[in-house]
Amino acid sequence: MKIAKIFFHPILLHRRTRLIFIWYVTSSLVTSAILWWGLQNLLTDAGAGSVLFTGKVFSRPLFRALVVLASGLFATVITAGALVGPVHRIEEWLTGKNRLLSSRSLRVRPGDPFETLIRILNELRIRGSAPEKKKKPRARGRRPKASKAPKLRAI
């Protein structure tokens, strides 16, 4: 369940995150293909075999693709957390605000670049929040008795 939360995290499904992921994977694929081709040629020229990867697991193309995809995903997660996260949080807070009247004020993580904006938004929220209901004055007279706790019976 926790793993699913990581993979379907709203930041990872953001449009900009997808763009970053595609860019990273494409550039990683192209550069690794060039490197792999060059190393393979070196091996062939030196007469030390024609395949760079040997073995059951490593020789599969799926392994190479997995390395590229995993590194691209890792880099995307790190980058998206820093770049897409703050903007996404502001967006989430603003769009979900009217549904959750008791929502807390928007908070900044240390190092977030939108401190001024967040301060203004919080101020605006305080001003724009619905007026609190006036408390009803207590009825005079006897207070209703608090219900007694049921006695415990020994079994």
Place this chain on the structure above:
Amino acid sequence: MSLLRRRYITDLRYQLRFTAALVRGFAIALLVPACTLIAVFFLRARSAEPSRQFALLAGLPRVIGAFAAVGISFAFATVVLGIYLSHKSIGPLKRIEAWAARHLLGNPSGKLTLRPGDDLDGVATGLARLAEPKPK
């Protein structure tokens, strides 16, 4: 050049940080597979005959040079992408900040509008809803 700067540099400090983060991620995405490949190559070279080891190691700088050249060109493209993406993000945010500040000071100046192509529509809509006069 100055036109480009005026057009795409909105907040230099933020854009530099954005681009640096993007380039850092790019370096990770590039170097992890490259290091894996080079490590495998070294393992193969170690197991080769001593006479062939020299030829294998002598040719390595040329291959790494080609990889670096392609990598640097991609890095340059990443910097351009970072500047463009950060410009697309910080521009609307600055606009929203100015609009919200004006609203806070009691000087609301019409509807909040963003440039076409800006991807902060959700923020603009939510903010417009937030700034609506409260029901009495």
